Amino acid sequence: MTALPASPAEFRPNAPGRLIRLSLERTRIEIKTFFRAPDQVFFTFLLPVLFVVIFSTIFSGEIEGPPGVEKVEFSQYFVPGMIASGIVSATFASLAMTIAVEQHDGLLRRLSGTPLPRSAYFAGKVGLALFTAFVIVVLILAIGVVFYDVSLPTDPKKWAVLAAVFLLGVATCSLLGIAYTRLIRSSSSAAAIVQPPYLVLQFISGVFLQYSQVPPFLKVVAAAFPLKWMVQGLRYVFLPDWVAVDDYGGEWQVERVLLVLGIWLAVSFVLARVFFRWNRGYTG
Amino acid sequence: MTPALSARGVRKRYGDLEALRGVDLEIEPGEVFALLGPNGAGKTTFVEILEGFRARSGGEATVLGVDPERGDLVWRSQLGIVLQSAGFFEQLTPDEAVAHFATFYPNPLDPRRVVDMVGLADKRSSRCKDLSGGQKRRVDLAMGIVGDPELIFLDEPTTGLDPQGRRQMWEVVREFTRLGKTIVLTTHYLDEAEQLADRVGVIIAGQLVEVGTPRGIGGRERALARVTFALTGNLAGRPLPETGADTATRDGRVTITTATPTAVVAVLARWAEANGEPELPALAVSRPSLEDIYLAMVEAADGGEGREGDDA
Ligand SMILES: Nc1ncnc2c1ncn2[C@@H]1O[C@H](COP(=O)(O)OP(=O)(O)OP(=O)(O)O)[C@@H](O)[C@H]1O
Ligand SMILES: [Mg+2]
Numbered sequence: 110m111t112a113l114p115a116s117p118a119e120f121r122p123n124a125p126g127r128l129i130r131l132s133l134e135r136t137r138i139e140i141k142t143f144f145r146a147p148d149q150v151f152f153t154f155l156l157p158v159l160f161v162v163i164f165s166t167i168f169s170g171e172i173e174g175p176p177g178v179e180k181v182e183f184s185q186y187f188v189p190g191m192i193a194s195g196i197v198s199a200t201f202a203s204l205a206m207t208i209a210v211e212q213h214d215g216l217l218r219r220l221s222g223t224p225l226p227r228s229a230y231f232a233g234k235v236g237l238a239l240f241t242a243f244v245i246v247v248l249i250l251a252i253g254v255v256f257y258d259v260s261l262p263t264d265p266k267k268w269a270v271l272a273a274v275f276l277l278g279v280a281t282c283s284l285l286g287i288a289y290t291r292l293i294r295s296s297s298s299a300a301a302i303v304q305p306p307y308l309v310l311q312f313i314s315g316v317f318l319q320y321s322q323v324p325p326f327l328k329v330v331a332a333a334f335p336l337k338w339m340v341q342g343l344r345y346v347f348l349p350d351w352v353a354v355d356d357y358g359g360e361w362q363v364e365r366v367l368l369v370l371g372i373w374l375a376v377s378f379v380l381a382r383v384f385f386r387w388n389r390g391y392t393g
Numbered sequence: 394m395t396p397a398l399s400a401r402g403v404r405k406r407y408g409d410l411e412a413l414r415g416v417d418l419e420i421e422p423g424e425v426f427a428l429l430g431p432n433g434a435g436k437t438t439f440v441e442i443l444e445g446f447r448a449r450s451g452g453e454a455t456v457l458g459v460d461p462e463r464g465d466l467v468w469r470s471q472l473g474i475v476l477q478s479a480g481f482f483e484q485l486t487p488d489e490a491v492a493h494f495a496t497f498y499p500n501p502l503d504p505r506r507v508v509d510m511v512g513l514a515d516k517r518s519s520r521c522k523d524l525s526g527g528q529k530r531r532v533d534l535a536m537g538i539v540g541d542p543e544l545i546f547l548d549e550p551t552t553g554l555d556p557q558g559r560r561q562m563w564e565v566v567r568e569f570t571r572l573g574k575t576i577v578l579t580t581h582y583l584d585e586a587e588q589l590a591d592r593v594g595v596i597i598a599g600q601l602v603e604v605g606t607p608r609g610i611g612g613r614e615r616a617l618a619r620v621t622f623a624l625t626g627n628l629a630g631r632p633l634p635e636t637g638a639d640t641a642t643r644d645g646r647v648t649i650t651t652a653t654p655t656a657v658v659a660v661l662a663r664w665a666e667a668n669g670e671p672e673l674p675a676l677a678v679s680r681p682s683l684e685d686i687y688l689a690m691v692e693a694a695d696g697g698e699g700r701e702g703d704d705a
Contacts, residue, residue: 120470122467130496134496138485138493141484211480215479218446222474223497
């Protein structure tokens with residue numbers, strides 16, 4: 110019989126290099142398994158494509174601004190909303206549902222029995238969401254530009270804001286999806302629990318309509334959540350400045366958008382750490 | 394020496410059910426310990442408390458010197474866990490899944506070699522979702538050991554395996570034993586416990602009722618031997634010799650229960666020789682098997698009659 114080996118002091122499970130390596134490894138595996146389920150791939154990318162096509166076909170008019178400014182096509186007007194909606198479905202909705210399944214079939218339990226840091230597990234999920242959200246945004250823009258005369262911004266600052274809102278939005282909504290799994294009690298109820306808040310928020314944040322049409326008290330509610338700010342930041346990227354007067358009372362307030370999203374990122378990180386359970390729902 | 398694992402008065406309640414009623418156990422480093430017990434006895438509950446998966450309702454436990462409820466990732470890196478059931482990476486192959494798990498550990502084994510060890514060499518490139526139940530169980534085992542753990546928990550590792558698979562699993566356990574690792578396994582197969590374990594513990598209705606070596610448990614070593622043979626050929630109808638032991642005859646078969654089987658056989662041999670039958674027909678000398686002992690314990694706990702001597 111051998112004595113117990115001393116605990117391997119040189120093994121530091123949360124060393125930054127190890128966290129980065131494992132985050133990349135988890136992301137690699139997530140993306141690999143994602144692509145091995147073709148039905149999942151198809152529907153993930155089909156929905157945003159359908160949205161663009163349907164919206165651009167049904168609302169084929171244009172929005173008139175004050176005299177002397179160029180009009181905005183509806184197909185252009187709804188691009189920011191489509192992108193925001195695509196981000197939320199690739200992150201919040203998709204992660205909450207897939208993690209709920211992993212929780213309830215015991216895969217999470219298996220992972221939690223290993224020295225894999227929880228943050229690396231999160232990072233893999235966010236990595237997959239980042240990837241699918243990116244593909245969705247590219248698809249939306251490509252279809253818009255090719256079929257519906259959508260014009261892309263020329264100002265580099267607008268591209269920078271697009272990138273910032275995209276990254277902050279993906280990270281925040283992914284972490285919120287992770288935290289939200291706490292409310293899901295079985296994998297079969299996942300969709301029913303995930304869809305309502307996200308559909309309601311889409312309406313009151315002005316994803317499917319002009320923000321000026323949202324009643325004021327609902328705007329107050331919408332402003333408490335990140336989606337409204339994502340849409341606002343993305344509208345700045347794709348729409349002329351006069352739209353901000355109608356929709357957001359004057360200015361785009363880009364700095365404020367980024368600040369609010371930054372705060373939400375920190376909050377959602379804490380929520381994910383507090384509410385996420387490796388072990389939930391398992392009774393074996 | 395510090396035990397690899399120790400439990401003192403470990404209790405677990407699920408609502409009104411007392412699944413564990415104060416379990417005491419110490420396991421030494423390098424030991425192979427098998428936990429036996431009927432369905433629902435509390436084996437999985439006990440093991441998962443030690444693995445840090447379930448909170449205990451009372452008592453103390455340390456595993457590799459750490460309270461499992463406070464085990465950190467360094468502690469986890471020294472454990473290998475094969476759960477009774479757990480989710481899969483359905484879309485990965487065994488090679489990919491095991492290699493993925495290997496990246497979590499500081500000093501993993503070679504993942505391909507581990508896949509070979511568990512007998513999945515010819516399935517290494519199939520998706521896990523397409524594997525049979527027993528093949529999936531082998532993947533479970535491979536993922537559990539690839540981190541080269543000091544202490545391995547195996548909860549019914551061979552349930553669903555074919556005989557060859559069970560033997561491969563035993564070989565894996567023996568290989569880890571040779572390297573001085575500690576193994577805690579649960580099983581419903583008594584031959585498995587007998588083959589592998591240094592000690593076995595029998596848990597019934599949440600209580601550890603017996604702990605001992607497979608040979609000695611439940612007074613098995615001291616239990617009386619049974620000498621049996623058939624009254625056929627020239628022996629048919631002959632009066633039996635006096636052996637001084639408890640003798641019963643049924644359907645032409647004689648069963649003698651004795652503490653001195655060698656002496657009894659010597660007497661019988663001379664008697665048979667004298668009756669013109671140099672070989673005692675169908676002679677057998679046996680001791681109660683681990684299974685006999687185990688079933689007797691379970692029946693005793695159920696309030697039933699003991700089995701010892703029930704066919705005498
Ligand atoms: N999560 C749980 N919630 C409520 N009761 C539970 C839970 N897990 C186990 N039990 C109950 O506790 C008892 C012990 O269960 P456990 O799974 O530990 O048995 P076991 O010895 O592993 O059985 P088996 O041989 O069938 O695997 C059973 O009566 C079971 O129904
Ligand atoms: Mg069990």
